[in-house]
Amino acid sequence: MKALRVLIKGWVTSFRYPAFISGFQPTLPVPPLSTIYGLISAAKGELVTPEDLSVGYIFKHNGKAVDLETIYELSGLKGKSNVIKREFLVDPEIYLYLDDLDYKKYFEHPYYPMLLGRSTDLVNITEIKEVELEEKSNVKIGKTILPFGLNGAYGTIQALPSHFTDTIPRKATGTKPFILMDQFFEYSDECPYDEEMDWGVWFHK
Numbered sequence: 001m002k003a004l005r006v007l008i009k010g011w012v013t014s015f016r017y018p019a020f021i022s023g024f025q026p027t028l029p030v031p032p033l034s035t036i037y038g039l040i041s042a043a044k045g046e047l048v049t050p051e052d053l054s055v056g057y058i059f060k061h062n063g064k065a066v067d068l069e070t071i072y073e074l075s076g077l078k079g080k081s082n083v084i085k086r087e088f089l090v091d092p093e094i095y096l097y098l099d100d101l102d103y104k105k106y107f108e109h110p111y112y113p114m115l116l117g118r119s120t121d122l123v124n125i126t127e128i129k130e131v132e133l134e135e136k137s138n139v140k141i142g143k144t145i146l147p148f149g150l151n152g153a154y155g156t157i158q159a160l161p162s163h164f165t166d167t168i169p170r171k172a173t174g175t176k177p178f179i180l181m182d183q184f185f186e187y188s189d190e191c192p193y194d195e196e197m198d199w200g201v202w203f204h205k
Contacts, residue, residue, distance in 0.1 A: 001135075001192060003056075003201075006096040006107050007127035008039075013061075013117035014088040018160070025069075027087040027117075028158070029182035030059045030145055033204055034172070035117065036096065037163040040103070045111025047166040050174065054099040056192070056201035058143045062091040092116060092123070097133075097194075097201050104128055133192035139200035141191060142184035146202055148177035152187055156180040162204070 015028035015035060036055055041048045069086045072079050094116065107128050116123045145160070146153045162174030184199065191200040 001099065001133050002101060003131055003133050003192070004098040004101050004104055004107075005127075005129045005131045005194070006098070006125060007093065007129075008096060008114065008116065008123050009091075009093040009126050010116055010121055010123035012088045012090060013092040013121045013123075014086055015117050017158070023084065025084055025086040027064070027089060029156070029180050030143060031057070031094065031116065032160045033145060033162045033178070034160065034164055039096075039114065039116060040098070040106075041166075042112040042114060043106040043110040044103070045106075049163045050204060053103070054203045054205045056097040056144070056203040058095040058197075058199060058201070060093050060143060061089040064089055095197065097131075097192075097203070099203060101130060104130070131194060131196065133194055133201060135190045136193035136200070137190045138186060138188055139191065139193045140184040140198070141187045141200035141202055142181045144181055144202060145178040146181050147204075148179055150179065150202075151189060152185055153179045153181055154185070155182065 015031050017026055036057055037048055064087055066085050066087050068083050071082050071084055073082055107125050114123045115121055157177050158180055159175055159177050161172035164170040164172055187200055193200050
């Protein structure tokens with residue numbers, strides 16, 4: 001199959017666990033699917049959901065650290081500042097795969113700024129390439145999120161939405177359990193394979 005591969009790099013990023021409301025804020029090890037669809041929506045300038053596009057991605061980083069962050073806690077019309085500790089990932093890069101080549105024009109000229117994680121986590125698009133993926137078995141896949149129950153996959157299990165609505169307030173949609181896979185493993189069944197990168201790509205449909 002033909003696919004569009006977009007390489008995106010940043011300086012830092014953090015992906016919030018939905019269950020952590022206050023106190024120490026750990027980061028998910030890989031971006032959730034909703035972050036990916038948010039990124040694509042920002043590039044296109046309108047809401048993109050799994051009904052529009054299938055995506056796969058490989059996420060890497062060069063380490064984890066903790067920062068102090070000022071937050072504002074609201075109570076009615078009053079608010080006060082507080083300081084929390086938030087984990088972040090250093091030098092994030094994501095290889096994003098799309099099954100629709102027409103999206104190339106959106107990443108060449110994104111409609112909105114490209115952000116990965118928090119609203120301050122600006123990223124750059126460093127490569128856009130059309131690639132041919134062949135179906136192949138016994139390839140490494142990982143460093144992404146995978147559907148719960150996938151043969152051979154392991155890692156932290158977390159319920160996450162696939163995307164959010166563009167209403168006010170936003171609503172989480174398509175929530176289901178995913179495996180947060182922060183390393184590669186050998187996958188015995190067939191899946192699309194990127195020979196240049198020597199890894200398989202799991203497409204979320």
